Amino acid sequence: MSTKIEKIKNFRLYLLKQIENLSTQKLNKIPSGYKNNIIWHLGHMICAQQNMCYVKAGLPIAVEDKYFSPFLSGAKPESII
Template sequence: MMEYLLNVTRQTRENFIKLIESSTVDELNAIPQGFNNNIIWNFAHIVASQQGLCYLLANAEPVIESQYIAPFRKGTKPEKFIEAEEINTIKELMRSTIDQLEQDLKSDKFINFTPFKTHYGVEIKNADEAAQFFVVHDALHYGIASAMKRVIINNEK
């Protein structure tokens, strides 16, 4: 079951990468009217959230640098323009972090997990449940980013 859920997460992330690749850097950084963040923030937020929910809550060392976690955590907003080079790095992290997570779940790296209640009202008691939660979380942020893209395109016309 876990392999299936991780594959659904991978597919959502690949769909998100296609959205990123079909957008300009300016579109990715634009904050559409009615929103408080942008497409690239939602993209990076997925990676940051995975690190927080799985690694940090288990008192394990994150597998990415803090510069890709802190600015994109829940409750943050875009603070700077994200250039193409950094966008490409985040794309690489989008793929590599899910692969690393799969390995770390198999090796029982997350034994000291601190239970956490999400904004959905769902309690996550271990890293396996956190990984399962990403199916919903990633899809939500992909959907938000897709809506932003439609607003941006319609405003460009």
């Protein structure tokens, strides 16, 4: 189990490394022809992991709903993060 958790941790650290030099403006920019931005996609990846690991197992999510619901499939950015 710890190997799987380590993989999730390493992937999240990798994602953070990829965006560390991006401004808030760049993270929140929605490119023409798209519905979402970079920061929304990062939130969506965490939401998807919570959904697969907790919700589908019948367990409560490990984050507050305000960090979960806005990133469900079909959602779109409602504000600047």
